[in-house]
Amino acid sequence: MYFQKKHIVLALLILIPSIINLAVPLYNKAAPEFLGLPFFYWFQIAWLFIAPVFYLTFSKIVSKEK
Amino acid sequence: MIGQDVTIGFITLFIAFIILGFYGRYWRKGNLNHVHEWALAGKKLGTTLVFFLIGADLYTAYSFVAIPSGVFAKGALYFFAIPYVMLTFGIALVTVPKLWTLAHQKGYITASDFVKDRFSSKTLAIMIAITGIVAELPYIALQIVGMQAVLTVMLADFANAQVVQEIALLVSFTILAAFTYTSGLRGATLTAIFKDILVWVTVIAVIIAIPVSLGGFDNVFKNVKANYVTLPDALVPAYSTLILGSALALYLYPHAINGVLSAESAKKLRTSTAMLPFYGIGLAILALMGILVYSVPSAMNFLSGFPESSRGILVVPSLILNIMPGWFSGIALLGIFVGGLVPAAIMAMSQANLLTRNIIKEIKPNLPDSSEIRITKIASTVFKFIALGFVFVVPATYAISLQLLGGVLIAQILPAVFFGLYVKSLKKVPLIIGLAVGITSGIYMVEAANDFGPLTSSLFKTTFGPLYIAVIALAINLAISFGGSLVLKKKDQRM
Numbered sequence: 001m002y003f004q005k006k007h008i009v010l011a012l013l014i015l016i017p018s019i020i021n022l023a024v025p026l027y028n029k030a031a032p033e034f035l036g037l038p039f040f041y042w043f044q045i046a047w048l049f050i051a052p053v054f055y056l057t058f059s060k061i062v063s064k065e066k
Numbered sequence: 067m068i069g070q071d072v073t074i075g076f077i078t079l080f081i082a083f084i085i086l087g088f089y090g091r092y093w094r095k096g097n098l099n100h101v102h103e104w105a106l107a108g109k110k111l112g113t114t115l116v117f118f119l120i121g122a123d124l125y126t127a128y129s130f131v132a133i134p135s136g137v138f139a140k141g142a143l144y145f146f147a148i149p150y151v152m153l154t155f156g157i158a159l160v161t162v163p164k165l166w167t168l169a170h171q172k173g174y175i176t177a178s179d180f181v182k183d184r185f186s187s188k189t190l191a192i193m194i195a196i197t198g199i200v201a202e203l204p205y206i207a208l209q210i211v212g213m214q215a216v217l218t219v220m221l222a223d224f225a226n227a228q229v230v231q232e233i234a235l236l237v238s239f240t241i242l243a244a245f246t247y248t249s250g251l252r253g254a255t256l257t258a259i260f261k262d263i264l265v266w267v268t269v270i271a272v273i274i275a276i277p278v279s280l281g282g283f284d285n286v287f288k289n290v291k292a293n294y295v296t297l298p299d300a301l302v303p304a305y306s307t308l309i310l311g312s313a314l315a316l317y318l319y320p321h322a323i324n325g326v327l328s329a330e331s332a333k334k335l336r337t338s339t340a341m342l343p344f345y346g347i348g349l350a351i352l353a354l355m356g357i358l359v360y361s362v363p364s365a366m367n368f369l370s371g372f373p374e375s376s377r378g379i380l381v382v383p384s385l386i387l388n389i390m391p392g393w394f395s396g397i398a399l400l401g402i403f404v405g406g407l408v409p410a411a412i413m414a415m416s417q418a419n420l421l422t423r424n425i426i427k428e429i430k431p432n433l434p435d436s437s438e439i440r441i442t443k444i445a446s447t448v449f450k451f452i453a454l455g456f457v458f459v460v461p462a463t464y465a466i467s468l469q470l471l472g473g474v475l476i477a478q479i480l481p482a483v484f485f486g487l488y489v490k491s492l493k494k495v496p497l498i499i500g501l502a503v504g505i506t507s508g509i510y511m512v513e514a515a516n517d518f519g520p521l522t523s524s525l526f527k528t529t530f531g532p533l534y535i536a537v538i539a540l541a542i543n544l545a546i547s548f549g550g551s552l553v554l555k556k557k558d559q560r561m
Contacts, residue, residue, distance in 0.1 A: 014156045014157075017153070018153050018156055021149040021153060022149075022153075022306050022310060023306075024305050028297050028302065029296060030295050030296050036277075036282045036284040036286070036287065037283050037287075038296060040145075040295070040296045040297065041145065041350075041354070044148045044152075044350070047149065047152050047343075048148065048151070048344065048347050048350065049344075051155070051343040052343050054156075055159055055340035055341075056337070056341070059333075059336035062163075062336060063332075
């Protein structure tokens with residue numbers, strides 16, 4: 001059972017950032033602004049900082065497995 | 067208006083670049099008469115170097131030129147490049163370390179090597195090699211378009227700018243060809259680091275200097291039309307599929323696979339891939355320049371001196387020239403210039419590998435090692451000059467559109483390469499048919515979307531709205547590959 005759970009976690013670590021960024025209507029708005037940037041822009045830029053956290057966790061888990 | 071300080075900075079750094087390129091030969095010495103030593107730097111690149119090498123493929127003239135140019139002309143739609151960069155590394159994490167592991171065990175150098183072994187099909191392997199070579203060509207051409215943009219801005223005052231520019235490109239390419247011939251991927255990796263340092267310095271300086279001189283971003287977004295602030299609703303499907311299609315395609319390009327296979331271990335490859343989204347930050351800043359430029363009267367004034375169709379590709383170099391001090395502009399412009407040269411070298415090398423290993427060697431299986439490496443080196447030189455010739459003949463805006471067609475083509479090798487890694491039930495015949503149909507339908511849709519005229523769009527109008535053609539063609543391809551394999555499996559069971 002533990003084995004399967006780990007695979008679900010791994011899948012989610014890749015899928016969550018992907019799905020959020022593909023769901024464009026979620027962030028296609030001008031407000032709230034941040035540093036003068038419309039939401040549309042800073043939201044996507046913010047994900048460039050968040051995604052590596054997901055991805056590094058993924059790498060750590062996979063590399064430990066081997 | 068170009069001061070000497072710009073030129074001096076540019077030329078001094080270009081000389082340093084050339085020295086590094088040739089020095090690469092002696093760096094982490096190996097026998098460069100072996101293909102894997104020349105083309106994969108002996109597979110000894112660690113986390114940091116792989117990070118730079120693959121990052122170098124991302125920060126190409128494409129990001130300096132095509133993306134800001136698209137944002138400048140069409141607005142928010144072209145910001146798709148940012149989530150695409152984020153997504154592509156997630157896909158890479160799942161697929162490429164597995165490819166690396168297999169390549170390490172079985173001695174693959176290209177994706178085609180893997181496909182040939184996995185499906186025991188020479189036909190499929192050759193088709194994949196040809197797709198890779200063809201899809202890569204417009205990508206190299208785009209690098210040259212980027213270098214042209216730098217030269218155009220620097221030579222704006224010259225009467226015979228066109229001639230000077232073509233000579234400058236020819237000289238640069240000869241130097242590039244000479245050092246890739248002697249140093250292989252080692253030279254390219256060293257120059258990639260040099261290039262990345264220049265690029266990051268430029269990006270950081272620009273992001274501080276420009277908002278300061280404009281008084282923040284607030285005014286910037288008040289100066290532009292609504293489709294620059296957010297995405298028009300009608301373009302939402304286009305945006306999502308552009309993200310998805312481009313993200314799926316990036317790691318299928320021969321140069322990306324080449325970079326991956328030069329890693330030292332799967333673990334190091336994973337770590338560097340996981341951190342690569344950070345690279346997208348610079349790309350986002352460059353993309354935003356396509357909007358910022360509207361608030362910089364001096365840059366807009368400078369751009370108005372050029373024909374409307376070529377203004378987009380000049381956005382970044384003109385902004386730099388008009389906002390930064392002269393000596394700094396020289397450094398930054400060289401960063402963009404070698405930002406085109408280095409990826410062009412890496413790309414031509416990966417094309418050459420495919421040509422010799424997966425096409426010529428299939429026809430002449432007992433080719434000796436010494437001939438293999440010689441043909442590979444010569445081919446990599448030839449491919450560079452083909453791309454250069456292409457740019458001299460075809461107008462720049464056309465080259466950018468062809469790059470989108472390249473994406474449509476390369477995406478079609480996904481079923482064999484990525485799914486081939488994990489799905490055991492896939493069979494070669496459906497994959498061959500799927501690839502052929504994917505490519506034919508893709509090209510047809512691109513032509514139809516542009517009314518069989520010059521290529522300006524890669525979006526196909528469907529009932530769901532406009533969609534990126536790479537995704538539609540891939541869906542057809544996947545349906546055939548999986549559907550066909552399932553039918554064959556059932557047939558086998560009955561017998």
